[in-house]
Amino acid sequence: MNTYDNTPTSQALAIEARSVTQRANQANIQTLDAEAAKAATKAGPQPGFTAPMKVASETQKERPHEQPNQGKAATPHESQAQAGRTPEAARSRPHAYFDENYNLVIRASAMTNCRRALWYTATGQEVTNPRDDQSYTIMEAGTALEPVVLRAMSRSGWKIISPKDQPLVSIKISGHITVNGHPDAMGLHPQDANDPEAPLSIIEVKTRGPEPFKRWQTLGSEVSHPDAAAQAAFYTLAAYQEPRDAVIASMNTGSREWDYEVIPSHRIEQAFYVSQTRLQALEDHLLEFGPDPTALPDYDHRPSSIECKRCPYFDICQKPNLPSIPAEQPAMNLEPVSQEQAVAALHDYEELQESIRQWEKEKKDATETLKRYLVERDLKRAKLQGKDKPRSISLVETHRFSTDYKQLNSLLDPETRKEIVSESSSEYLRVG
Numbered sequence: 516m517n518t519y520d521n522t523p524t525s526q527a528l529a530i531e532a533r534s535v536t537q538r539a540n541q542a543n544i545q546t547l548d549a550e551a552a553k554a555a556t557k558a559g560p561q562p563g564f565t566a567p568m569k570v571a572s573e574t575q576k577e578r579p580h581e582q583p584n585q586g587k588a589a590t591p592h593e594s595q596a597q598a599g600r601t602p603e604a605a606r607s608r609p610h611a612y613f614d615e616n617y618n619l620v621i622r623a624s625a626m627t628n629c630r631r632a633l634w635y636t637a638t639g640q641e642v643t644n645p646r647d648d649q650s651y652t653i654m655e656a657g658t659a660l661e662p663v664v665l666r667a668m669s670r671s672g673w674k675i676i677s678p679k680d681q682p683l684v685s686i687k688i689s690g691h692i693t694v695n696g697h698p699d700a701m702g703l704h705p706q707d708a709n710d711p712e713a714p715l716s717i718i719e720v721k722t723r724g725p726e727p728f729k730r731w732q733t734l735g736s737e738v739s740h741p742d743a744a745a746q747a748a749f750y751t752l753a754a755y756q757e758p759r760d761a762v763i764a765s766m767n768t769g770s771r772e773w774d775y776e777v778i779p780s781h782r783i784e785q786a787f788y789v790s791q792t793r794l795q796a797l798e799d800h801l802l803e804f805g806p807d808p809t810a811l812p813d814y815d816h817r818p819s820s821i822e823c824k825r826c827p828y829f830d831i832c833q834k835p836n837l838p839s840i841p842a843e844q845p846a847m848n849l850e851p852v853s854q855e856q857a858v859a860a861l862h863d864y865e866e867l868q869e870s871i872r873q874w875e876k877e878k879k880d881a882t883e884t885l886k887r888y889l890v891e892r893d894l895k896r897a898k899l900q901g902k903d904k905p906r907s908i909s910l911v912e913t914h915r916f917s918t919d920y921k922q923l924n925s926l927l928d929p930e931t932r933k934e935i936v937s938e939s940s941s942e943y944l945r946v947g
């Protein structure tokens with residue numbers, strides 16, 4: 516078993532972990548607890564940091580240089596997890612539970628979840644806000660598309676070790692917390708696909724709507740979806756016991772295009788320590804209170820956050836904190852819009868749209884005529900008499916610059932990237 520104790524590398528990693536934590540705080544990545552950060556950076560990489568791989572995979576039989584780490588037998592929960600990777604199985608597995616020795620076991624896919632929510636789950640709190648059917652459908656559609664992404668990668672030349680060959684992998688994050696899960700896949704980039712000595716990478720597959728997909732392509736996972744980077748980091752260290760480059764592959768559920776991002780090994784290591792530090796706070800809580808369902812960890816999110824809005828424990832956790840909303844508040848003396856008025860406004864909108872379309876076409880035709888007038892005379896500029904005054908028309912050359920975000924993201928760490936690529940958002944009405 517590998518450990519990171521007291522070696523020069525380990526000390527260097529502890530220093531690195533400290534700077535990662537500081538940067539994570541600055542960047543406000545998720546909700547890194549300051550006390551937890553202090554404790555974990557003081558401790559450095561955890562002495563119990565071992566990665567027992569509980570099932571030897573076909574991958575390792577095929578690739579003897581990828582040494583498996585044989586571990587103890589799987590617990591009943593783990594056997595259940597190994598038994599199926601279907602949406603039904605995923606639904607029935609708890610995000611967190613206490614094993615027979617009151618050690619906390621967390622699913623890798625939930626390791627960046629709210630720590631208070633994990634506590635509710637592990638201590639058996641009844642769900643107050645169950646998911647609705649639609650969110651199950653969205654989740655299952657995402658799961659169903661994962662093999663599609665992997666097959667697309669295969670067709671593009673990637674060597675893919677499929678999910679059915681993936682073992683349950685596990686890391687003891689701290690004294691009493693273990694994280695386990697199944698990697699989505701392992702594989703090799705097309706340029707290494709035929710090299711028997713090339714080290715495999717973990718491939719974490721995600722599906723995203725058009726907007727989050729664009730955001731991910733532009734900013735990279737560590738900024739746009741740090742949970743994906745954390746999972747890739749966990750699977751990499753659990754499966755190989757060393758930091759390696761990891762791949763996030765994602766499909767746009769609107770256009771069905773897919774893309775990938777490689778997170779370099781040093782940043783995989785950083786992502787792992789950020790998660791480890793965060794979970795260390797839960798370990799401290801467990802040591803102080805034991806598995807007490809009434810002693811809850813602090814809130815990780817605000818009631819208005821997307822995490823709380825989707826949380827299965829919202830009513831018991833945050834609802835009591837919400838300010839009571841005054842019953843009837845007239846909005847700026849405006850009369851409420853009736854359905855008839857909304858339908859009439861929609862009809863107006865449709866007619867105006869049609870007119871705009873027609874005007875746009877006529878404007879385009881007129882522009883083409885003017886452009887031809889200049890081109891036929893080999894002119895860049897000319898003056899013509901308009902209806903009210905003389906006007907100049909000219910051919911203007913424009914240049915566009917494009918950025919290879921994949922290249923940019925692999926070269927820059929997430930914080931530098933945030934300084935360079937700024938994000939803004941606005942709201943608009945779309946009529947479908």
Ligand code: SF4
Binds near residue numbers: 629631814818824828
């Ligand atoms: S409601 Fe919010 S703070 Fe409470 S457990 Fe859920 S995600 Fe955490």
